[in-house]
Amino acid sequence: MIQAWLGRDWNQIKPEIERLDKPYAFQTTRPHGNIESWGNCRVVRVREFADRVEIILAHENFSQKQTLTP
16 A cells, blocks of 8 residues: 555655554655755655554755856
8 A cells, every 4th residue: 555655745645644643754855966846745665564664755846956157
């Protein structure tokens, strides 16, 4: 069941996770360097243990940050 959450919007699956009656933790990944992330968060990894669920999220969109040069 939890594998069906992959790629889905965080706001859509959060109520489903809360119905599991298990503690859950989530982390949002961020790109390194001159990249900016924006948009909704999507589920990119789910791990279910006997006593908890761990979720990794990533933003939908990425773009290169604009740098101003004199």
